[in-house]
Amino acid sequence: MIQHLATGFAEAIVDTDGDKALQLVRQALAAGVSPEQVVFEVVVPCMDHLCGLAASDGGLSVAQHFLAAQISSDVVDAMLPRFRRAPQVAGRVVIGTAVGDFHALGKRIVSGCLSAHMIEVTDLGMNVPAERFVEQALARDAQVIAVSSMMVHTARGEHGCRGVRRILRERRLEQQLKVVVGGAPYRFDERLFEVVEADAWARSAIEAVPVVVRLVGEAGGP
């Protein structure tokens, strides 16, 4: 039953058929599958499977990433209140777009993918100053700051990731707060994350999950 559900759920997401994915989950719950099984034996393995597809030659399209993130986080949100025990938080992340950048889709997809993996995400919105990234990360006891940029000048600007790094360095927070970046410019220049002094980058939203999990660990865990 679970295997059948997991396969069907993943196929529906690859086919961008959100209705079918949700229908499968409803059928499984009606047949006695537990909310915990839906999350940990269907949604999370599906995201891991998609991570493999994303890293493959053809990759996954933005539309597939978007639906995977939206459906997975919706399912997880619906299942969590029905868990017998509250699940352990796997990490905390604050995310936003760099100053001057008004492209929200990327961070929205990343947030959905992270949430499905029990990583608590605080979305700071668009056009976020470096100081706010750091303040909010500290206020929310986060381990990772995620800075999204869709444009070259916002990725490289002094008030984006570089600004975050400068503040972390000045305040000696580099051990406890790690910085990950993502967005179109990083896909066109795989060394750019080093230029802007990030700790890591992710090619796609789904591939961001293992990167963030690693950084959470490097920052000392949740």
Place this chain on the structure above:
Amino acid sequence: MNALARLHAAMEGTPADRIPVFCNLLDQGARLLGIGPREYYASGEHVAEAQLRMREKYGYDNLWGLFYVGREAEFFGCREMVYAEDGPPNVGHMVIRTVEDVPRLEPPADVLSHPAFEQPRKCFDILRREAGGRFPICAYVTATMTLPVLLMGMERWLPLLLTGPRTLRDELLAKCHDFFVSQVRACRAAGADVIVYSNPFGSTDLVPMSFFREQSLPWIERDIEAAGRAGLVYYGGAARVNPVIETVLERTRVEAFYLSPLDDVAEGRARIAGRALCCAALNDIPMIDWAPAQVEQEVKRLVEAGKPGGRFLFGTLLMPLAIPEVNIRALVAAACRYGALDA
């Protein structure tokens, strides 16, 4: 041989002195004139002057009537652009806030006479007067399926496109199509020789192949049929187009493809198989940090991959402002040198 004749030779596969070399500089114009972007983009005269001077300065082949991507939103009532000193303007006011705004959306009946086309028209007039018939004048037109991104943002358009109410989605696409056709006609009437048809939704980087075939392709066919193929270049907005080349060629008989830097040029050329012009784009984002010798090597690699068999053009994406002048000069010099042909 002048640059326009060189482009025609490349499109038709006839002898020429070298391949065409397109360099896509926009925001650099404000810096050249020593003014801020808001003042620069408010004037068609400024844009035309800078386009002519930048082409003269670096020696590439093309001129742009495009001010910045996003300007099309102004035809629909966009009231705010966010200007930056170090990059292109952003759309600061989304005309469509919710799907309920779609029925109220009013595309202009005629782009050519619309106030938002007044400055681009001045720009085209000057380019045509000063360089028409000698240098290709390019226009950039956003495809029907991509235009809603400029009106409501990708984060609202993608859900509507994939899972939203079908009637509203189709109504929005129909309105965008009407605008698209009117804009192509206006640009051609104003003097554009080349229409860059920009459509990330025409790439399987954005949508899966099944969606591309069932949803994107019918609108692409409709767009190209209505606009006409003359001078039209299929461009995925920096997304890869190799996987769709054969299908698009079969269904539209479009005459040119502008590849992504992430496309393999030799593969793209093989898929086109001499049936259209193959345009390769240099990955100009890392070019910001390269030394001129690295620029030359990368140009050489791309030209050697694309030139054999002819019908090839070398180009760039919209080049970031941070690229050093010395690298732009290295790029143009290398493209002209390695792109030389036995006329």
